[in-house]
Amino acid sequence: MITVAWDAMSTLGRKRKDREDHYFLGDMKNAILVEKTSLPREVESRMFSKAARRLLLVSDGVGGQKEPDLASLSAAEALPRYLLNLVPWSGLLREEDEDDLLDDLKLAMRSTGERLRALSEGVPGKDGMAASLTLALLVWPRLFVVHAGHSRAYLHRPPALTQITTDHTVARQLQARGVLEEEEVRGNPWNKVLWNTLGGEEEDLFVEVRKVVLHPGDGVLLCTDGLTGQVPDDRIRGILEDHAAPEDACLRLVEAADEAGGKDNATAVFARFERTSA
Numbered sequence: 197m198i199t200v201a202w203d204a205m206s207t208l209g210r211k212r213k214d215r216e217d218h219y220f221l222g223d224m225k226n227a228i229l230v231e232k233t234s235l236p237r238e239v240e241s242r243m244f245s246k247a248a249r250r251l252l253l254v255s256d257g258v259g260g261q262k263e264p265d266l267a268s269l270s271a272a273e274a275l276p277r278y279l280l281n282l283v284p285w286s287g288l289l290r291e292e293d294e295d296d297l298l299d300d301l302k303l304a305m306r307s308t309g310e311r312l313r314a315l316s317e318g319v320p321g322k323d324g325m326a327a328s329l330t331l332a333l334l335v336w337p338r339l340f341v342v343h344a345g346h347s348r349a350y351l352h353r354p355p356a357l358t359q360i361t362t363d364h365t366v367a368r369q370l371q372a373r374g375v376l377e378e379e380e381v382r383g384n385p386w387n388k389v390l391w392n393t394l395g396g397e398e399e400d401l402f403v404e405v406r407k408v409v410l411h412p413g414d415g416v417l418l419c420t421d422g423l424t425g426q427v428p429d430d431r432i433r434g435i436l437e438d439h440a441a442p443e444d445a446c447l448r449l450v451e452a453a454d455e456a457g458g459k460d461n462a463t464a465v466f467a468r469f470e471r472t473s474a
């Protein structure tokens with residue numbers, strides 16, 4: 197049997213007053229709520245399937261004047277709601293149904309982007325409300341990630357820590373074209389400019405999709421740029437290695453971002469998957 201230990205932590209940082217980062221952890225369960233029955237009481241527990249899908253997400257509001265706090269909150273709230281209505285409940289997932297699931301995830305991302313656009317349409321100061329959003333759906337042992345923006349998903353397979361999403365910043369685009377070197381990206385002003393977000397003025401949305409087959413002992417980290425802009429990958433890896441409990445790891449990660457200057461809200465969501473005897 198696989199057990200999941202997970203937690204999340206977010207800090208405002210030392211410079212910002214507003215909460216532009218949000219996170220969400222959710223268990224999707226197959227359930228029938230028993231309204232009334234002549235059956236014995238125990239039936240209630242049998243109406244819940246144990247097979248669960250788990251949902252993890254981070255969102256980060258983008259843009260100075262355009263209510264980034266509201267954009268982030270609306271995105272983090274809307275996306276699980278869309279999934280609730282889209283994604284089939286059964287904990288089991290046949291291989292041939294994976295593409296349908298990915299289509300549902302992409303559709304939920306698009307609907308969330310449209311929701312942000314609808315919320316901001318014609319409202320002065322809100323026009324172009326946008327958010328970075330990274331979502332992981334766990335159907336053990338598979339992890340499906342959908343992503344737009346500059347938050348990140350990492351796979352921690354000790355001792356390695358691997359970024360599994362790309363940053364949708366102009367600086368990364370320039371790096372991909374060979375204009376910038378890796379070491380020129382960090383700290384580059386173009387690394388704060390996003391070419392792809394949920395909502396925003398561009399109608400085209402690119403939903404980056406990743407699938408990972410997890411192993412027992414793996415961990416998955418979702419985090420915002422307030423963490424990765426301040427704390428290098430090596431340090432993140434060290435913290436994950438030193439702190440087995442997700443609550444400790446998340447706390448240490450956001451503390452490290454604060455200690456490094458805390459220029460932005462920093463958020464970490466971490467899940468670790470362990471094999472236990474049933």
Ligand SMILES: [Mn+2]
Binds near residue numbers: 460
């Ligand atoms: Mn940020």
